[in-house]
Amino acid sequence: MNEAHTHTHDHADLKGRKLLITIILNIVITVSQVIGGLVSGSLSLLSDALHNFSDVASLVISYVADRYSKKEASFDKTFGYKRAEIIAAFVNAATLLVVAVYLIYEAVKRFINPQEIESGLVIWLAVLGIVANGFSVLLLYKDSKENMNMRSAYVHLLTDMSASVAVLIGGLLMKYFGWFWIDSVLTVLIAIYLLVVGYDLLKNSFNVLMLFTPKDIKLERISKKITTISEVKSIHHIHVWQLNEQETHLEAHIDFSKDLTLSEFDEILEKVEKILFDDFGINHVNIQPEYQKDDPKEIIVQD
Template identity: 45%
Template structure:
């Protein structure tokens, strides 16, 4: 028999952010803004000869798709558990975050190679047009970042889209500065240099999201102090051993924990009290919100904490 603690929203500090409130209207405006920037920068990049503008256009195109994907994944994640998905659909958001970040990383790498080609063979650039288009992109990106800024703090999926937008805002600043430098001093090599710097920054930011999403998708263990857990739980009266521990994350907020608890022979009513103590300890100290405990009386021969 096992004791199962159903999932709840207990988070240290007493509050959580419900991403189900993410506004469809907000997403619509962010998507529309990015689509507008994309068209403007493609046309402006071709006419001005600016690789930085074209790179920014590619980023914005990926943003438009990424934001729509994030919103759709967010809606899927709200679906209730069913017979096909007994753990629910929360990982739709993690999968979306991974795809968004991986695509952006790939684009950044391609742009770095293109920038180095341009550094070796500089081309003339229309600085005035570059400045005008970059200024439009900067304003629109700033508005988009503002719209998603709050939601990005509590949700890895929305954060991946927010990073897309933030990177393009920084990119627009760089493109604008480059356009001014080209207009005033005629240093056209600054255009591919800005592209490289922007792409390196984006690569660094997206790599962090990729690592975290891969950890969750691969059911890697969250950062728990297992030595302390073993010591403290085995210190509870009538608990002899905790073993066969498994822990993983459903998404960036939900931690699952299951274990076998070797106990002294006792009545079920006595065991219930010990279950409650263990569950309270795990919630209070580690924010674990989905706990399954299997009680035993000297059943398993291998009592290692991570026994197979």
């Protein structure tokens, strides 16, 4: 048990170190692109710099949330700060959408009044962005599969890398074909991509914050499974929600067909917990036992 706790703690510290590295890399990229965008006159480079700046803020939020999520529970904070990373994911997703709308606005203005751009500088800075963000993406890839906060940071960095690839292509087209209008087109494409990924992440984090039932869990299936236990007459007044991505909670009333002893209830509760964990991934269960109690028996009861 001690070794498992140490391993978890070490993994959490490694997550924090990875985020710190990506923060430093993104600060370097952002400063370079702002200078390069101003010198070259490239809107797509400046838009990429703005996106990178929002990423620095988002990564800092993710880092702070990661630190807070490790704080212990207390009498006035019985869940600790386990939701901190979900809040960070929500804020980061919202910034993606705001940045995307602003980029489209600026791109339309530039498309109406195109400007000549120093494409050579754009190309080299785009390459820098691809290398640095590519390294950051590889750093966070594994953790992004298991944690919404890390996924929000990963998505920011992945879109950065994609944006840098688009800027590189644009720089080459401007250099060899003189297509300066491509700068605005690429900016819009980057922004549309941000809108798509940002909305998906915003929706998922919002669902967790609002205590919505996870979309892969069907309450009717839970009721059907639990009532296969012979002593269970019905399960009702069910609430299922995620505290974070590691913890899914269920609370419900179970109406029993006979007047059980406490030890008998404990035995049945073990069966209920096993079904909920094995079939639905629910790992925190709170059951209120009932026998011939006069209350609503619907699966969902408005509190």
